[in-house]
Amino acid sequence: xAIFKGAxxxxxxxxxxxxxxxxxxxxxxxxxxxxxxxxxxxxxxxxGEASTLTMQEHRDVIKAAVEFTKHRIPVIAGTGSNCTxxxxxHAKEAEEDGADGLLIVTPYYNKxxxxxxxKHYSMIADETKLPIIMYNVPGRTGCNLLPETVATLFKEKExxxxxxxxxxxxxxxxxxxxxTDGKLDLYSGEDGLVLPLMSIxxxxxxxxWSNVAPKQVHELCESYFNGDITTAQKIQRxxxxxxxxxxxxxxxxxxxxxxxxxxxxxxxxxxxLCDMSDEKKAKMMEVMKNYGIKLA
Numbered sequence: 001x002a003i004f005k006g007a008x009x010x011x012x013x014x015x016x017x018x019x020x021x022x023x024x025x026x027x028x029x030x031x032x033x034x035x036x037x038x039x040x041x042x043x044x045x046x047x048g049e050a051s052t053l054t055m056q057e058h059r060d061v062i063k064a065a066v067e068f069t070k071h072r073i074p075v076i077a078g079t080g081s082n083c084t085x086x087x088x089x090h091a092k093e094a095e096e097d098g099a100d101g102l103l104i105v106t107p108y109y110n111k112x113x114x115x116x117x118x119k120h121y122s123m124i125a126d127e128t129k130l131p132i133i134m135y136n137v138p139g140r141t142g143c144n145l146l147p148e149t150v151a152t153l154f155k156e157k158e159x160x161x162x163x164x165x166x167x168x169x170x171x172x173x174x175x176x177x178x179x180t181d182g183k184l185d186l187y188s189g190e191d192g193l194v195l196p197l198m199s200i201x202x203x204x205x206x207x208x209w210s211n212v213a214p215k216q217v218h219e220l221c222e223s224y225f226n227g228d229i230t231t232a233q234k235i236q237r238x239x240x241x242x243x244x245x246x247x248x249x250x251x252x253x254x255x256x257x258x259x260x261x262x263x264x265x266x267x268x269x270x271x272x273l274c275d276m277s278d279e280k281k282a283k284m285m286e287v288m289k290n291y292g293i294k295l296a
Contacts (some may be wrong), residue, residue: 004076006203007038008041013048040206044058045078102124122156162187164187165186170197173211191239198224209254
């Protein structure tokens with residue numbers, strides 16, 4: 001059984017003006033996400049600025065998300081690293097602290113070979129009982145998890161169950177599903193391709209878009225699963241200008257700005273990320289208004 005089906009939010013990490021983690025706000029937005037129909041919380045991913053959290057903060061934020069969610073929906077912890085030992089440590093801590101699953105990005109910067117990727121994921125899988133969703137986003141990591149590699153890991157390691165697909169390459173995604181006999185739990189990592197990926201068997205999405213429009217992302221998935229393809233198409237199509245705006249700068253710069261525009265007060269970004277230009281902010285506000293999002 002999949003860890004979750006439907007709309008998972010790649011949730012931001014709220015911060016105070018001094019850039020300390022704002023746990024009160026994290027609890028507030030987790031509750032709002034659940035009220036709006038979100039099917040899973042994905043904590044400490046790219047959108048959660050995991051790369052600029054300390055080791056202790058990383059653990060504390062995951063632990064807090066588990067506590068705030070109160071088992072109402074699954075919590076999937078981002079525990080990837082370009083160091084296999086560090087990824088194992090993160091995975092063990094997340095398991096101890098009650099996470100329901102792990103999202104593990106491919107090692108970045110190292111430029112691991114496919115054999116190295118098999119070793120990396122296999123070593124992590126051997127150290128945890130939690131189900132693992134691999135995360136393939138070559139545009140950020142410089143490393144592409146090829147379909148044959150995904151299939152090898154899926155077939156050899158019982159707790160490697162899924163893939164967050166963020167290559168933007170539908171042919172590669174289709175080949176991956178072919179090689180895993182359609183049994184892999186595939187999730188879209190591209191908000192503009194949720195519906196196309198579900199058409200080849202994806203279970204849903206791990207979404208940035210859901211930070212600002214959780215109800216719509218949930219409804220897109222539910223409509224598709226219920227056979228209402230027309231509604232799903234309409235939701236996907238109408239969101240494209242918003243999705244484009246949310247990726248008009250490096251994630252999570254735009255989405256944090258958008259949430260602040262909504263009055264959600266998720267705070268600043270940590271360096272080396274910096275704020276959007278005034279021109280991009282103005283465009284974001286225009287797109288959000290046209291989409292029907294109420295601004296503060």
